[in-house]
Amino acid sequence: MNFIMQRSECLKTEKQRRRAVFRSLMSSRKVLVVDDDAHIRELIRLCLGREGFEVLSVPDGDTGLQEFYRQNVDLVILDVMLPRTDGWEVLRKIRAKKQTPVIMLTAKDEEMDKVLGLELGADDYVTKPFGPRELVARVKAVLRRSAGCAEEQVMEFSGLTIDVPRHQVRFCEREVALAPKEFDLLVYLAQREGRVVTREQILEQVWGYEYVGDARTVDEHVKRIRQKIEKVTYPMRFIRTVWGVGYKFEVWDDTQ
Numbered sequence: 001m002n003f004i005m006q007r008s009e010c011l012k013t014e015k016q017r018r019r020a021v022f023r024s025l026m027s028s029r030k031v032l033v034v035d036d037d038a039h040i041r042e043l044i045r046l047c048l049g050r051e052g053f054e055v056l057s058v059p060d061g062d063t064g065l066q067e068f069y070r071q072n073v074d075l076v077i078l079d080v081m082l083p084r085t086d087g088w089e090v091l092r093k094i095r096a097k098k099q100t101p102v103i104m105l106t107a108k109d110e111e112m113d114k115v116l117g118l119e120l121g122a123d124d125y126v127t128k129p130f131g132p133r134e135l136v137a138r139v140k141a142v143l144r145r146s147a148g149c150a151e152e153q154v155m156e157f158s159g160l161t162i163d164v165p166r167h168q169v170r171f172c173e174r175e176v177a178l179a180p181k182e183f184d185l186l187v188y189l190a191q192r193e194g195r196v197v198t199r200e201q202i203l204e205q206v207w208g209y210e211y212v213g214d215a216r217t218v219d220e221h222v223k224r225i226r227q228k229i230e231k232v233t234y235p236m237r238f239i240r241t242v243w244g245v246g247y248k249f250e251v252w253d254d255t256q
Helices: 002-027 038-049 061-070 087-097 111-120 132-148 180-190 199-207 216-233
Strands: 030-034 054-058 075-079 102-106 124-127 154-157 160-163 168-171 174-176 196-198 236-242 246-253
Touching (some): 030 038, 030 061, 038 054, 038 132, 061 075, 087 102, 168 216, 180 199, 196 199, 199 246, 216 236
Parallel strands (some): 030 054, 075 102
Antiparallel strands (some): 154 160, 160 168, 168 174, 236 246
């Protein structure tokens, strides 16, 4: 009975916090531009400014990180080739702290650059030179996905909360620490609750088409996720093995 009451209370708290996050995402329209080209920064400031965005701009990666930590920005437009700290490293440090949407800018039109950016957590990728209308459309689309899907991005399953914007997993307010790829895999499975997905589908969607590896990678990550989650949630379990096929996200009580 105490467990049921505790779970009910933590679900109520999560719903209140989720609504607050959603309102915050909807009301924010501040963009940070990190690019060493002054003409590019001014072009972005003008085209986004006409659409009602507040635009902050800086010329290098180190200053960009300082502004990112200091300001409550809604989206980052980030050049790949930056002096001092390059765009890849800036993106890594941003993702270590927050899931703020990031659009990468680059003068290169190479597939591997796009794959690397998306693998590191970029939300979109724009190749220079670009048209102002294209950039504005991409900014709005990324923000719309981020804000419009906020409720779906906070998933709750019998006390287990998967908070995609905050990159957190909690069980009745107790945090479960997952590595980035473990978190991505858990989100992928949870978004398909009740559906069986194959190891090949997981490798394709979570690791990407360019990944060179085998299905044992998936098995090892699922094993680690289970160990970390079930240490906190037992007797509740969440990932079921479908022998010979793959895995399914499903909630069940292991004592029943």
